[in-house]
Amino acid sequence: MAPTIAQKRWMYRHMLISRRFEEAIERIYFEGKTPAFNMANGPIPGEMHLSNGQEPCAVGVCAHLDAGDVVTSTHRPHHVAVAKGVDLKRMAAEIFGKAAGLSGGRGGHMHIFDPAVNFSCSGIIAQGMGPAVGAALSRKLQGKPGVAVAFLGEGAVNQGAFHETLNLAALWQLPVVFVVEDNAWGISVSKRQSTAVPRNDVRAAAYGMPGTYVPGNDPLAVFAAAGEAIERARGGAGPTLIEIETYRLAGHFMGDAEGYRPAGEKDALFARDPIPALRRRLIEDGSLDEAEADAIEAAAQATVDEAIAFARAADYPAPETALERVFA
Amino acid sequence: MTEQTGRNERRLTIARAMAEAVAQEMRIDPRVFLMGEDIATLGGVFGNTRGLVEEFGPERVRDTPISETAFIGAAVGAAADGMRPVVELMFVDFFGVCMDAIYNLMAKNIYFSGGGIKVPMVLMTSTGGGYSDAGQHSQCLYATFAHLPGMKVVAPSNAYDAKGLMTAALRDDSPVVYMFHKGLQGMGWLGTEPGATVDVPETSYTLPFGQAAVVREGRDVTIVGLAMGVHNALKAADDLARRGVSAEVIDLRTLVPLDRDTIRRSVAKTGRLIVVDEDYHSFGVSGEIIASVVEHDLRGLKAPPQRVAYPDVPIPFSRPMEQFCLPNPAKIVQAFDRMAQA
Numbered sequence A: 001m002a003p004t005i006a007q008k009r010w011m012y013r014h015m016l017i018s019r020r021f022e023e024a025i026e027r028i029y030f031e032g033k034t035p036a037f038n039m040a041n042g043p044i045p046g047e048m049h050l051s052n053g054q055e056p057c058a059v060g061v062c063a064h065l066d067a068g069d070v071v072t073s074t075h076r077p078h079h080v081a082v083a084k085g086v087d088l089k090r091m092a093a094e095i096f097g098k099a100a101g102l103s104g105g106r107g108g109h110m111h112i113f114d115p116a117v118n119f120s121c122s123g124i125i126a127q128g129m130g131p132a133v134g135a136a137l138s139r140k141l142q143g144k145p146g147v148a149v150a151f152l153g154e155g156a157v158n159q160g161a162f163h164e165t166l167n168l169a170a171l172w173q174l175p176v177v178f179v180v181e182d183n184a185w186g187i188s189v190s191k192r193q194s195t196a197v198p199r200n201d202v203r204a205a206a207y208g209m210p211g212t213y214v215p216g217n218d219p220l221a222v223f224a225a226a227g228e229a230i231e232r233a234r235g236g237a238g239p240t241l242i243e244i245e246t247y248r249l250a251g252h253f254m255g256d257a258e259g260y261r262p263a264g265e266k267d268a269l270f271a272r273d274p275i276p277a278l279r280r281r282l283i284e285d286g287s288l289d290e291a292e293a294d295a296i297e298a299a300a301q302a303t304v305d306e307a308i309a310f311a312r313a314a315d316y317p318a319p320e321t322a323l324e325r326v327f328a
Numbered sequence B: 001m002t003e004q005t006g007r008n009e010r011r012l013t014i015a016r017a018m019a020e021a022v023a024q025e026m027r028i029d030p031r032v033f034l035m036g037e038d039i040a041t042l043g044g045v046f047g048n049t050r051g052l053v054e055e056f057g058p059e060r061v062r063d064t065p066i067s068e069t070a071f072i073g074a075a076v077g078a079a080a081d082g083m084r085p086v087v088e089l090m091f092v093d094f095f096g097v098c099m100d101a102i103y104n105l106m107a108k109n110i111y112f113s114g115g116g117i118k119v120p121m122v123l124m125t126s127t128g129g130g131y132s133d134a135g136q137h138s139q140c141l142y143a144t145f146a147h148l149p150g151m152k153v154v155a156p157s158n159a160y161d162a163k164g165l166m167t168a169a170l171r172d173d174s175p176v177v178y179m180f181h182k183g184l185q186g187m188g189w190l191g192t193e194p195g196a197t198v199d200v201p202e203t204s205y206t207l208p209f210g211q212a213a214v215v216r217e218g219r220d221v222t223i224v225g226l227a228m229g230v231h232n233a234l235k236a237a238d239d240l241a242r243r244g245v246s247a248e249v250i251d252l253r254t255l256v257p258l259d260r261d262t263i264r265r266s267v268a269k270t271g272r273l274i275v276v277d278e279d280y281h282s283f284g285v286s287g288e289i290i291a292s293v294v295e296h297d298l299r300g301l302k303a304p305p306q307r308v309a310y311p312d313v314p315i316p317f318s319r320p321m322e323q324f325c326l327p328n329p330a331k332i333v334q335a336f337d338r339m340a341q342a
Helices: A005-029 A055-062 A078-084 A088-095 A129-142 A154-158 A160-171 A200-207 A219-234 A265-271 A274-284 A290-313 A319-323 B014-028 B052-060 B068-080 B092-097 B099-106 B142-147 B159-171 B228-242 B260-270 B285-294 B319-325 B329-341
Strands: A070-073 A119-121 A148-153 A176-182 A211-214 A240-245 B009-012 B032-036 B061-063 B084-091 B122-127 B152-154 B176-181 B198-201 B213-216 B221-225 B247-251 B254-256 B273-280 B306-310
Touching: A005 A055, A005 A078, A005 A088, A005 A219, A005 A274, A005 A290, A055 A078, A055 A148, A055 A176, A055 A219, A055 A240, A055 A274, A070 A078, A070 A129, A078 A088, A078 A119, A088 A290, A129 A148, A129 A160, A129 A176, A129 B068, A129 B099, A148 A154, A154 A160, A154 A176, A154 A200, A160 A176, A160 A200, A160 B068, A176 A200, A176 A219, A200 A211, A200 A240, A211 A219, A219 A240, A219 A274, A274 A290, B009 B014, B009 B159, B014 B032, B014 B052, B014 B159, B014 B176, B014 B198, B032 B052, B032 B068, B052 B061, B068 B084, B068 B092, B068 B099, B084 B092, B092 B099, B092 B122, B122 B159, B142 B152, B142 B176, B142 B254, B142 B273, B142 B285, B152 B159, B159 B176, B159 B198, B213 B228, B221 B228, B221 B260, B221 B329, B228 B247, B228 B273, B228 B329, B247 B260, B260 B273, B260 B285, B273 B285, B273 B329, B285 B306, B306 B329
Parallel strands: A070 A119, A070 A148, A148 A176, A176 A240, A211 A240, B032 B061, B032 B084, B084 B122, B122 B176, B152 B176, B221 B247, B221 B273, B273 B306
Antiparallel strands: B009 B198, B152 B254, B213 B247
């Protein structure tokens, strides 16, 4: 399954929005945190898990989804949220802890909820998988269209939730796709140190579902694999497990010194940055010319600038609103 | 287990009352469906889903694998997507294998979405011991769930309340933990407190959350309990009455929300408070109830409040050891005697 030119441009644009957004967050995150780094300080306090480098996973999958489809993501959710169409201004405001944020500042960057596009995430490893399976079950029971996609990291595959939800989804033949973003590191522990098999797509066999491995952090290859899986799900043929070789160009979280990485790994990863690579390919295959690519870049930057400006200008919530919205 | 009484009421067990409430709601609301272990063909280990799969079929009454993390997590996702799932955690003691789905997803998603999503789901779970099943199948853990924000917690003591609270839970847009005591369930093989089997109207009705019931009026002491504790309190009240002591008994019915006003009003009248709780003694329901009274007004108290709760030990298997630990009417009477001496 090959993307149309419009889909390729869409993927390029959303990879750029995601990256520019993360770059802005990274810059602002360090405001107020120098010279001494204290996570509690600055306009964006708390943990921050950037998705730089993992954009191919998000756009290659979400290119096949519309607002009605359900996505659950992880503690590293921004790229997926961008690709799913989450309101960028309100997501930025949420990350800043502002009243105009998606959740009025209650959630922050690890708890992004945008019901308008059926996006949610959980900061706990593998725990977005159950809700995705449940959303898929809901669609099946209601006879409503739509699929669910659960994003997870390669570190999540050794959690009980992974195995329980794969079994349940296959048992009930639910319209759900499990997408493992293998960025090779669970904080400081490598995949080789944590996982008994080199590739997790083989685990699909244990649950009688197809498993696909997508090497190379290639958005077009992700698009092809995800397209097949989502088509299967939409057609009532049940779940699929996809593992994508990707990488994070940032640390696990902001402030991570990344001393666990072998020498030279980061340089090699930057040399394979998927965003300039996609630009080159799209120009080569005639999907874009240089001017169009530049225009997409400029538009992406403008979109991010607008969102960040909105978040900066927004008011903090009244402190006592902390006591509201516990129940529906 | 059903016997006819007048005016469209029958004596029902809690198990039957729960199943009837769910069935009546499923007839009018296609969004309600069930997931759990042994809830379909078997009708629930504790009988509370009996007859449902026969009427509604296996799509809406789903036996699950032994995968609580998966199916409780799935319920959260289905609830956010417009369904109204009911899930059963067979024994509350099993919460350890699936607590993330319960307290990080079910309980927090409304808040973390700023109220943008609803989580209309009911988590039914059995509580209580007294039948030598030891400490992985006998706990109450009321306080564990009531302590964590974001879940409503109900614990009926009789079939009338069980039906009304279940119907209310099914119609709530927030998650409800519905804790039913095995010893009240009406399952012969567990031994059953007869006082839990009461007249229940055939028609559907709701009981509001956060309204405790004064199940026996009295003047001299207030005894507060929930679930099995209510029956122990009523028996103790009978014993005290024979001695000329008039005890008021309050059935909390729901822990979240907690009806502190009814307790305070009663203690203001009686001046004495005993809390009965089959959950652990420390850091629990009994301490919360006492604190709710004394932080409000100390002046009306004629004696220090007392608690009759489970000692802070894992629940033992051996009958004499377990029975030694459980609350019972005699311990409540003794608690009153301690107050009388104060």
